[in-house]
Amino acid sequence: MTARLRVDWPSCKARGLCHELLPEIVDLDEWGYPVVGGEVTPDLLADARAAVRMCPRLALRLERPPPL
Amino acid sequence: MTAPPVRASDRPRVLEGPALLSGLADGPGLVAHRRRYGDLPRVALDDLLAALDRLHVRGRGGAAFPFATKLRTAAEGRRRPTVVVNLSEGEPASAKDTALALARPHLVLDGAVAVARALGAREVHLVLPCERPRAVAAVEAALAERHDRLRTVLHTADARFVAGQARAVLELMAGRANLPVTAWTPEAVAGHRGRPTLLSNAETWAQVGRLVLVGEQRYAALGTVEEPGTTLLTISGTTPRVHEVPYGTPWREVLPEEWAGRPVLLGGFHGTWVPWEDLAARTVSVAAMRAAGTPLGAGVVVCPDEPPPAYTARVVDYLAAQSARRCGPCLNGLPALAAAVHGVADGSGDAERRAAELAGLVSGRGACAHPDGTARLVRSLLALRAEVAS
Ligand code: SF4
Ligand code: SF4
Numbered sequence: 001m002t003a004r005l006r007v008d009w010p011s012c013k014a015r016g017l018c019h020e021l022l023p024e025i026v027d028l029d030e031w032g033y034p035v036v037g038g039e040v041t042p043d044l045l046a047d048a049r050a051a052v053r054m055c056p057r058l059a060l061r062l063e064r065p066p067p068l
Numbered sequence: 069m070t071a072p073p074v075r076a077s078d079r080p081r082v083l084e085g086p087a088l089l090s091g092l093a094d095g096p097g098l099v100a101h102r103r104r105y106g107d108l109p110r111v112a113l114d115d116l117l118a119a120l121d122r123l124h125v126r127g128r129g130g131a132a133f134p135f136a137t138k139l140r141t142a143a144e145g146r147r148r149p150t151v152v153v154n155l156s157e158g159e160p161a162s163a164k165d166t167a168l169a170l171a172r173p174h175l176v177l178d179g180a181v182a183v184a185r186a187l188g189a190r191e192v193h194l195v196l197p198c199e200r201p202r203a204v205a206a207v208e209a210a211l212a213e214r215h216d217r218l219r220t221v222l223h224t225a226d227a228r229f230v231a232g233q234a235r236a237v238l239e240l241m242a243g244r245a246n247l248p249v250t251a252w253t254p255e256a257v258a259g260h261r262g263r264p265t266l267l268s269n270a271e272t273w274a275q276v277g278r279l280v281l282v283g284e285q286r287y288a289a290l291g292t293v294e295e296p297g298t299t300l301l302t303i304s305g306t307t308p309r310v311h312e313v314p315y316g317t318p319w320r321e322v323l324p325e326e327w328a329g330r331p332v333l334l335g336g337f338h339g340t341w342v343p344w345e346d347l348a349a350r351t352v353s354v355a356a357m358r359a360a361g362t363p364l365g366a367g368v369v370v371c372p373d374e375p376p377p378a379y380t381a382r383v384v385d386y387l388a389a390q391s392a393r394r395c396g397p398c399l400n401g402l403p404a405l406a407a408a409v410h411g412v413a414d415g416s417g418d419a420e421r422r423a424a425e426l427a428g429l430v431s432g433r434g435a436c437a438h439p440d441g442t443a444r445l446v447r448s449l450l451a452l453r454a455e456v457a458s
Contacts, residue, residue: 008250009395009435029429033396061252 011059070389078200080163085312128271141256145264152267156225156232164300165270167310169203173210179277199227229390248436291315335365338441340448377413401430
């Protein structure tokens with residue numbers, strides 16, 4: 001099952017740690033803010049959880065799609 | 069602070085219409101209102117939901133979300149819901165909610181009160197536009213005439229483009245800065261104080277109010293089978309004009325003659341440019357206009373004297389200054405986008421590519437849809453230029 005990584009934009013201050021932890025789906029824009037490029041597939045889940053935990057601004061959340 | 073290309077007005081010319089805006093000569097008072105419509109009946113939630121479904125009543129703030137879906141969600145929550153009437157009309161070019169406040173405040177209030185009763189809500193919150201004092205005074209005067217046995221709470225929204233955004237309104241109601249924040253859950257699920265919150269703009273409430281007062285048949289007597297009823301439009305100008313038209317009305321009948329042949333900005337500052345010929349060939353319809361890629365939005369049309377690129381550049385300057393400066397992509401991206409659009413207006417080489425790139429970059433990356441709306445406007449300018457060039 002895939003999940004979605006969402007950014008709380010008012011909290012994010014572009015330190016870019018998420019990109020280092022999850023380069024597979026997080027890019028940085030020209031100002032250093034994350035560009036989330038895809039779903040969190042099961043193989044990325046552990047790294048995504050780490051990014052959520054370690055974001056210095058607690059600006060990341062992992063959202064599961066609602067059960068059908 | 070960069071001034072908007074069109075200033076918010078609280079003196080629109082309100083034209084006589086077929087439903088909400090009928091009988092304007094009687095004035096906005098409660099006595100005349102009750103003489104016209106009678107007392108506000110009590111409606112059962114299920115009956116109301118069924119009627120709203122059958123009539124496809126949609127929110128009139130721009131997103132055109134089915135009102136019954138929102139109402140059902142709010143009703144299904146475990147806690148007592150809260151009702152919010154949003155009159156803040158942050159889009160300066162729009163004046164329809166202001167027109168209702170001035171001319172038909174009791175239709176708006178009847179809608180909110182009828183639904184609050186059906187939901188068992190005890191509070192109705194009203195969010196008023198600080199930069200339109202006549203609208204504020206009109207709503208206060210209307211409230212003073214009524215005895216609804218509901219707690220009404222007044223809030224005054226800032227004069228900021230995004231101040232009327234749903235989450236910004238909830239922040240204001242919570243006593244915090246009137247700015248958008250990230251919505252993790254829809255407000256109809258958990259909004260004000262965690263309660264299910266039914267927040268809609270004034271026109272939506274007025275349409276619901278009229279439905280409750282006149283019944284389904286009379287409501288459906290206007291408009292089309294797919295889209296029954298009427299909608300309000302603001303024809304922007306030095307004095308904005310507010311028209312009420314049945315869905316299905318040809319735009320040709322609504323657009324001022326002197327606009328013929330000129331590109332029209334449809335849907336306000338988060339809207340889209342449309343060549344006059346294209347718009348004139350269409351009808352006022354949520355579904356058809358959405359399918360054409362030119363959503364009706366909140367029903368504002370602007371036709372500036374300036375060429376679209378120069379005008380868009382001024383609009384984007386204003387929108388960039390309206391960013392609440394909290395979300396990085398919006399704070400950095402909108403000024404860059406504004407610079408690119410100035411480049412487009414000045415004909416500098418790479419500006420169109422840069423504008424398209426930035427529009428893509430800011431979209432979907434903010435606590436509110438302000439970057440998305442701004443990007444939509446810019447993309448439509450680029451599309452308009454491509455069409456003219458081809
Ligand atoms: S780690 Fe957190 S604060 Fe840093 S860029 Fe990523 S989301 Fe933003
Ligand atoms: S996206 Fe822009 S306007 Fe919306 S909350 Fe963020 S900074 Fe403010």
